[in-house]
Amino acid sequence: MFGLRIRKGSYRNVLLTKKYAIKFPIFSSWENFLRGILCNINEVKYSTINCQHLCPVLCSYLGSFVIVMPRVKVDCSEQTRNKFWSEIEKQPYSEREVYKNIVEWKTDSVGYLGEQIVAVDYGH
Numbered sequence: 001m002f003g004l005r006i007r008k009g010s011y012r013n014v015l016l017t018k019k020y021a022i023k024f025p026i027f028s029s030w031e032n033f034l035r036g037i038l039c040n041i042n043e044v045k046y047s048t049i050n051c052q053h054l055c056p057v058l059c060s061y062l063g064s065f066v067i068v069m070p071r072v073k074v075d076c077s078e079q080t081r082n083k084f085w086s087e088i089e090k091q092p093y094s095e096r097e098v099y100k101n102i103v104e105w106k107t108d109s110v111g112y113l114g115e116q117i118v119a120v121d122y123g124h
């Protein structure tokens, strides 16, 4: 309805509107709920270091209980994931290490924000 979709991640549910992705913790267990908040907190933090291949966090609410990103065209193909990591290889060493430490190595973690290839799941 209204073009809204829900995606389920490991620790967060993501409500997708036409333009935005709204992320909040899952409620399956107390531990997962806390991990979901922590992932949101981490994405807020990493988003401020201005890495061009991380999808930015636009705003956050209630101590990062809810965060909002622009909606990305997530592409689950192996080819896109490989393209993402080959772009990362071109970055300076220190930036490259950041991506390697924080981006989930999964096919549904990357996609396109306009022309730019970006990761959407980097809070773990």
Ligand SMILES: Nc1ncnc2c1ncn2[C@@H]1O[C@H](COP(=O)(O)OP(=O)(O)O)[C@@H](O)[C@H]1O
Binding pocket: 007, 008, 009, 010, 011, 012, 013, 014, 016, 020, 021, 039, 055, 069, 070, 071, 072, 073, 074, 108, 109, 120, 121, 122, 123
């Ligand atoms: N900015 C975004 N734009 C579009 N889809 C997104 C965005 N962020 C997350 N998603 C979708 O929601 C799913 C779950 O989000 P994710 O960040 O991976 O949560 P978790 O860390 O709990 O696994 C992702 O695999 C992706 O398909």
Ligand SMILES: [Mg+2]
Binding pocket: 009, 010, 104, 109, 121
């Ligand atoms: Mg995920």
